[in-house]
Amino acid sequence: MSIQNLNTFDPFADASKGADDDVQDGLVHIRIQQRNGRKTLTTVQGLSSEYDLKKIVRACKKEFACNGTVIEHPEYGEVLQLQGDQRENICQWLTKAGLAKPDQLKVHGF
């Protein structure tokens, strides 16, 4: 255990890391909810607020051929909603687009 008071603080650490990586911090929760019948709904919670969720949802809608929306929630912030079971798709897409790392994604549901 090192003494934390004596650690030097680098004020430019964030800047040197680069703008594009590590914007996402914390887990991205991907959940599925059952609707009536065989229909389902996928929610993506916890994406960094630095991202433009509207753009993401637009791209996702096109990519997965489903409808989707961004919901503003007082506690959880902006949440992505996609129609259908898009858990696999959204995981792949988020990692491929470099928005989140695979270990930051947490898939819930059955």
Add this chain to the structure above:
Amino acid sequence: MAEEEDIFDPMLKKKKKKKKTTFDIDAALADGKNDLLFLKNVTPVLLVLIFKLKSDIGNDNPEGTTNGGEEIEAQGAMGDDVDENLDLKILRKKKKKKPFSTDDLDAALNEVKDDIGGDAPNQDDEIIDDDFDLDFNKLKKKKKSKKQNLDEIIAEVDDKADDKENVDDNTISWVGSDRDYTYEELLNRAFEIMRDKNPDMAAGKKQKFVMRPPQVVKIGAKKTSFANFTEICKMLHRQPKHLLDFLLAELGTSGSVDGNSQLIIKGRFQQKQIENVLRRYIKEYVTCHTCRSPDTILQKDTRLFFLQCETCGSRCSVASIKSGFQAVTSKRAAIRAKTA
């Protein structure tokens, strides 16, 4: 290469047709289901006949004889694995030239490429069953022109060098060659020895955690019953409430335990899906994160859950159960009516 294939394809087909008319055996050969012994018996006869046929063809269209090398390559592409075919070609050629010995082969290889080791003979063992159409062409060709053969050998040796790299990846033995072993190879070796010496460890976990599968029954169209819910809770030594919270949060629905100690979940779920969720629960809240032993106690300490392991004595906090964001899936009008 592709173009050449196109050019030569018709000719090849013609040849095959001719063969087929003469031999039924050849059809079987083309199919690739050839028996080696059987082939050995037949080859001398076949060779002679095919050689004759080919020479006839050669007279018909001189292109076939001049571009023999390309022709062979085109046929090689027909085989399943081109590299292997090429190897076979080389070896066969050499055999024809002189009595085959590994030294000769090595010498020849070294002439062309310096850094080729001594496992060439191993490869010819591997490639016994192959497309035998090739052989015939090649043998015939050898008789015809030796100059082209040399060029081909050079080209093929290059291919072979590529092939060798792949072989190196697969084999763990660097014993035969004098090259340095890599870290991965040593690591694999160490692990293999470990597995050989104590097979108990091979499974990874010392004791498998045996669970009874959840009994999941549909109730009507919209509800699911998890019949042995309390039983499973007892097996896991967990409070039913905790498991209930987790299940409902993960499945994103609501539910309750009814009088016969079975869990009624809203929504349609299959046993497999419940099993998946249960598996995640066990991984997170039952097995020790350090030693993976299921012999643990879940304690609540100042709002946080701690997992205390009875086997190794480790104690670590586990994630709290949160259902997170829940989208509106029921009729909004109904919700409004309820709240208002």
